[in-house]
Amino acid sequence: MDITINGLHFSYDGSPxxxxxxxxxxxxxxxxxxxxxxxxxxxxLKNISGVLTPDxxxxxxxxxxxxDLSPREISRCLTAVEQEHEVGFDFTVREVIAMGRIPYQGRxxxxxxxxxxxxxEAMELAHVSSFASRSIQELSGGEKQRxxxxxxxxxxxxxxxxxxxxxxxxxNYQLQIMTIVRQQAAAGLTILMAIHDLNLxxxxxxxxxxxxRGRLLAVGRPADILTEANIKQAFQADVIVGKNSVxxxxxxxxxxxxxxxxxxxxxxxxxxxxxxxxxSGAAVLHALANGFSLSVGVVSPLDSDFQxxxxxxxxxxxxxxxxxxxxxxxxENLAAMRSSDGVVICETPFGPGNLPNLSxxxxxxxxxxxxxLRPEGIEERDYxxxxxxxxxxxxxxxxxxxxxxxxxxxxxxxxxx
Amino acid sequence: xxxxxxxxxxLVFIVLLVLTVPTLLAGVIxxxxxxxISDTLSYLIGRGASVGGxxxxxxxxxxQIRLPRVLLGLLVGWALAISGGTMQGVFRNxxxxxxxxxxxxxxxxxxxLVILMNLHGVLFLPLGAFxxxxxxxxxxxxxxxxxxxxxxVYTLILAGVAVGAFxxxxxxxxxxxxxxxxxxxxxxxxxxxxxxxxNWTYLCVLFxxxxxxxxxxxxxxxxxxxxxxxxxxxxxxxxxPETSKRVMLSVVTLLTSSVVAFAxxxxxxxxxxxxxxxxIIGPDHRFLLPATAIAGAIFLVLADIxxxxxxxxxxxxxxxxxxxxxxxxxxxxxxxxxxxx
Numbered sequence: 189m190d191i192t193i194n195g196l197h198f199s200y201d202g203s204p205x206x207x208x209x210x211x212x213x214x215x216x217x218x219x220x221x222x223x224x225x226x227x228x229x230x231x232x233l234k235n236i237s238g239v240l241t242p243d244x245x246x247x248x249x250x251x252x253x254x255x256d257l258s259p260r261e262i263s264r265c266l267t268a269v270e271q272e273h274e275v276g277f278d279f280t281v282r283e284v285i286a287m288g289r290i291p292y293q294g295r296x297x298x299x300x301x302x303x304x305x306x307x308x309e310a311m312e313l314a315h316v317s318s319f320a321s322r323s324i325q326e327l328s329g330g331e332k333q334r335x336x337x338x339x340x341x342x343x344x345x346x347x348x349x350x351x352x353x354x355x356x357x358x359x360n361y362q363l364q365i366m367t368i369v370r371q372q373a374a375a376g377l378t379i380l381m382a383i384h385d386l387n388l389x390x391x392x393x394x395x396x397x398x399x400x401r402g403r404l405l406a407v408g409r410p411a412d413i414l415t416e417a418n419i420k421q422a423f424q425a426d427v428i429v430g431k432n433s434v435x436x437x438x439x440x441x442x443x444x445x446x447x448x449x450x451x452x453x454x455x456x457x458x459x460x461x462x463x464x465x466x467x468s469g470a471a472v473l474h475a476l477a478n479g480f481s482l483s484v485g486v487v488s489p490l491d492s493d494f495q496x497x498x499x500x501x502x503x504x505x506x507x508x509x510x511x512x513x514x515x516x517x518x519x520e521n522l523a524a525m526r527s528s529d530g531v532v533i534c535e536t537p538f539g540p541g542n543l544p545n546l547s548x549x550x551x552x553x554x555x556x557x558x559x560x561l562r563p564e565g566i567e568e569r570d571y572x573x574x575x576x577x578x579x580x581x582x583x584x585x586x587x588x589x590x591x592x593x594x595x596x597x598x599x600x601x602x603x604x605x
Numbered sequence: 606x607x608x609x610x611x612x613x614x615x616l617v618f619i620v621l622l623v624l625t626v627p628t629l630l631a632g633v634i635x636x637x638x639x640x641x642i643s644d645t646l647s648y649l650i651g652r653g654a655s656v657g658g659x660x661x662x663x664x665x666x667x668x669q670i671r672l673p674r675v676l677l678g679l680l681v682g683w684a685l686a687i688s689g690g691t692m693q694g695v696f697r698n699x700x701x702x703x704x705x706x707x708x709x710x711x712x713x714x715x716x717x718l719v720i721l722m723n724l725h726g727v728l729f730l731p732l733g734a735f736x737x738x739x740x741x742x743x744x745x746x747x748x749x750x751x752x753x754x755x756x757x758v759y760t761l762i763l764a765g766v767a768v769g770a771f772x773x774x775x776x777x778x779x780x781x782x783x784x785x786x787x788x789x790x791x792x793x794x795x796x797x798x799x800x801x802x803x804n805w806t807y808l809c810v811l812f813x814x815x816x817x818x819x820x821x822x823x824x825x826x827x828x829x830x831x832x833x834x835x836x837x838x839x840x841x842x843x844x845x846p847e848t849s850k851r852v853m854l855s856v857v858t859l860l861t862s863s864v865v866a867f868a869x870x871x872x873x874x875x876x877x878x879x880x881x882x883x884x885i886i887g888p889d890h891r892f893l894l895p896a897t898a899i900a901g902a903i904f905l906v907l908a909d910i911x912x913x914x915x916x917x918x919x920x921x922x923x924x925x926x927x928x929x930x931x932x933x934x935x936x937x938x939x940x941x942x943x944x945x946x
Binding site: 234237238239258259260261262263264266267268270273274275276277278279280283284287288290291293295296336339340343 | 694697698699824825827830831832833834835837838840841842843844845883887888889
């Protein structure tokens with residue numbers, strides 16, 4: 189079923205919430221509405237589902253205007269799953285899902301075999317069969333979310349509106365729900381979802397619409413629409429947009445806004461640059477943060493060392509996740525090393541992606557300021573076919589200091605600076 | 606289908622229906638004047654009463670006093686319980702009762718005015734009560750509506766309390782004005798509530814109203830189920846929440862007002878019976894409402910038997926019995942169950 193939204197306006201208590209929304213969707217399409225909190229995503233969904241009536245403009249299901257249809261007629265082709273569910277009494281999960289058949293039942297009708305079949309299928313799809321006889325009120329937020337998705341599926345709709353379908357779900361179920369969404373779209377359902385997770389939108393939606401202060405900022409394919417500029421404008425957030433080489437979809441990572449809340453270091457003994465990644469820098473960063481001003485590079489925002497360094501207030505040289513180190517990042521990194529009093533190379537696994545961090549260290553003029561933590565283990569951490577091992581040996585040979593523990597490292601550094 | 610649940614549902618209905626028969630019999634047999642069981646049975650079966658010392662008196666007591674009273678008890682208990690179950694469904698709140706929107710106070714005032722104005726005729730009483738009850742609900746509903754938008758449950762309940770208090774004051778004022786007259790006794794009846802005025806004319810008026818109201822409410826029980834999921838979810842299931850709520854509130858107003866007209870305000874039946882039945886049969890209103898109705902009928906007849914016998918030969922208002930049993934049970938539920946308002 190196609191949806192056409194034409195010049196939709198909606199205001200609440202005189203203040204406009206949605207303005208000039210024009211959007212159309214085709215059968216089998218998944219469209220994600222993203223936008224900051226309060227941008228009108230939920231209100232837009234409610235206008236489309238007929239819960240709210242627009243002040244101007246109209247919503248059409250195929251060629252029929254939704255305000256001309258009765259709730260029962262609407263419920264046979266369109267349904268919506270809300271974000272929050274407050275169930276009044278302790279119905280069982282199955283009883284709740286069975287209500288999805290109400291649009292097809294008469295007032296005194298009993299459940300038919302076809303009803304039972306649809307209910308069973310919906311329960312299996314949403315993975316709720318295992319707790320079908322439990323009370324809805326005992327369930328966790330995520331379980332409830334899946335039960336209501338199952339109820340919507342039992343309704344056998346042609347259009348499905350989802351408001352934050354992954355809000356309460358852990359990562360496993362987020363993916364399951366998104367998989368169901370894609371399967372249902374492939375089966376011909378038109379799916380419109382409001383979602384705050386830009387990466388899920390990028391990965392699973394055919395098209396993305398960015399809603400900003402009640403207007404559509406941009407609509408189109410995720411790769412075209414989810415740009416740093418658009419996201420900055422809509423969310424006032426600095427992000428890095430890269431490409432996830434595994435899923436081949438755009439990937440959005442946040443960049444910390446300069447935090448003024450963190451206190452400056454009491455007294456800096458000197459500047460240190462740390463080469464780490466994949467968690468290998470955690471112990472070193474913690475040990476040195478209270479005495480030195482630190483810089484870290486090159487790490488991606490998806491790296492746990494990135495997040496820790498950020499929390500500790502270290503300067504960061506970054507690169508988009510899953511991308512090789514660009515010449516820009518390489519230069520920035522080298523500059524950070526040169527302006528430091530010392531460089532620490534942690535027990536980091538090296539692959540082709542982060543190998544340039546070692547090459548950069550090798551470019552430094554005075555190698556005696558380089559500290560290498562337990563270089564003897566490098567062969568086990570070398571995923572470059574010997575290249576990283578070679579570089580480490582070169583560094584040691586040209587005067588880099590070998591340390592065997594973090595204690596040894598800190599005593600070295602403290603005695604020196 | 607969940608086999609266990611259907612089986613126990615059927616069992617609940619069988620037990621309830623089986624309990625109705627002895628309850629009815631007990632209601633007719635027990636009373637201040639001793640009437641042998643054989644007399645009662647032979648009257649009920651329709652055989653001529655020729656056994657015993659003064660058959661005509663026995664017959665008269667049974668046919669003009671006890672049987673109408675038991676049947677009124679059944680109808681009133683039925684109507685109050687099904688109204689309470691409906692209100693709890695509409696407000697998605699197990700603390701709701703048929704009186705929550707000030708219906709009882711409004712209906713009492715209406716009935717009191719009919720008496721004060723000396724209007725005779727059996728239809729005036731329920732008519733006055735219905736007008737009063739509808740007026741109260743209408744005012745409450747109007748107050749709670751926010752500029753043509755959705756009706757807020759909290760405002761409804763608060764407005765119900767206020768409007769109820771106002772109408773109670775009007776009734777009390779009526780009692781004050783009529784103090785010392787015969788009418789005062791009649792008016793106090795509405796404050797107390799009871800089945801003592803039962804007669805066949807009342808039953809002929811009340812029976813069709815209760816039948817009609819119950820059928821409508823049961824026909825809308827599916828809507829109550831959907832409403833329990835939240836009003837928006839109900840809309841997505843093809844139900845117009847506002848229409849359903851209005852239909853059900855109107856029917857409850859009709860049922861409750863008519864009951865008040867003939868039996869005054871009897872508390873707790875409409876509050877605790879739906880609650881207990883929900884624990885037994887589950888929250889599905891298609892089964893809950895009929896089961897609640899039968900249970901309410903049985904409960905009120907039993908409570909009335911107690912009211913007639915506890916301080917024999919005097920008689921307690923049945924509302925004292927229902928409150929005496931209901932209030933502690935309600936507190937128990939409040940204490941043990943998490944009840945959200």
